[in-house]
Amino acid sequence: MKRETVKLYDLNSKLRTFQARVLECVPEKDRFLVILDRTAFFPEGGGQPSDRGVLNFANVLDVQEKDGIVYHTSDRSFQPGEMVSGGIDWPRRFGLMQQHSGEHIVSGLAHRLFGLDNVGFHMSETSLTVDLNGELSAEDLALIERLANRAVWQNLAVKVSYPSAQELGRIPYRSKKELTGRVRIVEFPGYDICACCGTHVERTGEIGAVKMLSSQRYKGGTRLTMACGGQALRDYGERVNSVSAVSALLSAKPAEIEQSVERVLRENADLKRRLSALRTEIFRLKAGAIAPGCGNILIFDDDLTPDELRRFALILSERCFATAAVFSGDDSKGYRYAVSDPANDARPYAKELSAAFSGRGGGPKELVQGSVSGLQKEIKLFFEQRAFRCRET
Structure with missing residues (x-):
């Protein structure tokens, strides 16, 4: 042995x-x-x-x-x-020690304050995630963060011990599983007692800082993403740089960025609505150049979004009283399409196009949409064989 x-x-x-x-x-x-x-x-x-x-x-x-x-x-x-x-590699190890120690304090506080258990965590070079078996509000997380940093400022001595089985029975320690044999107990006085094999700082002040970065619901509980020590400092620096850059772009003070961004988003949404209305008017003008009741029609147009393809196809099918197919794209990247018919079922077109051009698509019988891979001349031939007339826009 x-x-x-x-x-x-x-x-x-x-x-x-x-x-x-x-x-x-x-x-x-x-x-x-x-x-x-x-x-x-x-x-x-x-x-x-x-x-x-x-x-x-x-x-x-x-x-x-x-x-x-x-x-x-x-x-x-x-x-x-x-x-x-x-x-x-000491810088790497010390960073992991800061993370692991910070995780202990946060998990211990979540357990003591809210009765939640740490059911898993993962450490990386940039952050760590902690999974708790219950949900926490933003106010709960702010409290945990505040108390965790208080533990750091207190610069408490971290205690490591190997208690006897009798002593272990009297210690209210955290553990994910039932332990036997020689158990290593790590204690952050007043904040956490946990069975752990990892490496930790000697005093809580070495953690530097504990910062909650984000939280989300996860498997009925809460997944926290946090940073400690050097990680928290790097994250803070990155965020300051980002805020400064956005502040300069918006010509707004850092404290006024939120309001400035909201204003830009409102203006952008208004421009999108106006652009959509103008595009619809352009589609109507293009359709107006086609004789009413002209029959099945195929059109290729440039740089249309899926929504614009849909609107143009609907307008054209109403104008020609038949099936209208609109494609947008190019031979190298492929084409998106919309096929509309106010009277007949358009769904077979999606099935046939997918089979002929390695595509995908579907929708209700009045209008189908999808994408295909193929040459424009091949797509035109496909529709010419089905009595479609191709029109340039």
Whole structure:
């Protein structure tokens, strides 16, 4: 039976470099699985990604643990018995420690204040998500954020312990599953007590800041997206830059951006309504150039939206008292279409066009819409064979 790896990260979460002896090095595809007698590399677990770093001149790309043994994925091989120097990517690790510690405080507050459990979380390079098994209002989240940052400002000492089974029975700790054996308890005094294998800051002040970025309903509960420490600072900087850029574009003070954007949106909506009315008038003028009751008609027009295709087809079919087909697009990207008939069922056209031109479409019998891939001359031939006359606009 292999000896368990000595986990230096459990003893000192701020250990950045260490020396160890190689016990095994096993090739795996174009990589190598390296087992050391001890390591400061944290393996993926408890929602926290694994560390990255180096062993001598080799890159450590991933770290996993199985049955107490830590496996380091390396891009170079080592000889068993060889002594190596290891160094972890500290900025990355510290950022993960800030996130993980901030998550503990937020989850602990959600549990204490609202009786909700953390049922899952994920950490990335830019933010972390926390899934809670109940809904929280904007006011609830603002309260959690305010109290979480109070915990940061208090600069509390984070306590890590391995209580006996008897002691564990008296501790009201959070855990997603029933635990047995040696249990590692992480406590943020007054805010959270949780069974956790991850790495954390030594004092809450090292978290820097806790910021809620967004929330959404998720599987009957709430999914929070938040940032801590360096992440929160980067996010704040990005938002300030964005606000400054929008402020300059709108010639408005940052505090007045919301009202300015609302004004621009109203003006834009009004312009869209006016443009729509003008486009409809253009369609009527184009239709007016066609003799009433002229029969089935096919028209190609430029840069029409699906809504404009629909309106033009309806106007044309009323004018010609027959079926009107309108296409817009080009041979390279394909065409969108609308086919309308006030008296006959237009749905067969959608089915036939889809079969002939690898397209898709459908709709009620009065009007069908869709898209096709093909050449304009082939589409014209398709409709000429069905007694349609093609008109240029």
